Amino acid sequence: MAESIIQKKSFSFALEIIQLYGQLQERQEYVISKQLLRSGTSIGANIEEASAGQSKKDFLSKMCIASKEARETRYWLRLLQVSQIVNIAFLVLVRYSLIQAYKL
Numbered sequence: 001m002a003e004s005i006i007q008k009k010s011f012s013f014a015l016e017i018i019q020l021y022g023q024l025q026e027r028q029e030y031v032i033s034k035q036l037l038r039s040g041t042s043i044g045a046n047i048e049e050a051s052a053g054q055s056k057k058d059f060l061s062k063m064c065i066a067s068k069e070a071r072e073t074r075y076w077l078r079l080l081q082v083s084q085i086v087n088i089a090f091l092v093l094v095r096y097s098l099i100q101a102y103k104l
Contacts, residue, residue: 007051010044010066013097017041017073020086020094029085032076039072074098 003011017040024033046066053059077095080086 004051007044007047009097010047013094014041014044016094016097020090023086023090024080027085032080032085036073036076036080039069039076042066042069043073070098 017037020040021033021037024030024036043066046062046069050059050062050066053062074095077091077098081091081095
């Protein structure tokens, strides 16, 4: 079965989160980076699981978890932006990707 748009976008977003995680690790920022990595990559993982849901209830449950992870990721990104720990231009691109995936 072909990947849906949301699967593609969430996978691309996870790759951007991994890049950002690497930047944060280089700056020796370990706490927020780990939280961001977990929540940011969990979005796509839950969407993948939802696509193989055994029932509509199972599908909706996984998509709700993905939505919650997206909200948590947005929180960590806002925190990084306001604290100016990372390059703002790159962070804006990552947040834009999140918003686009979240709209789906």
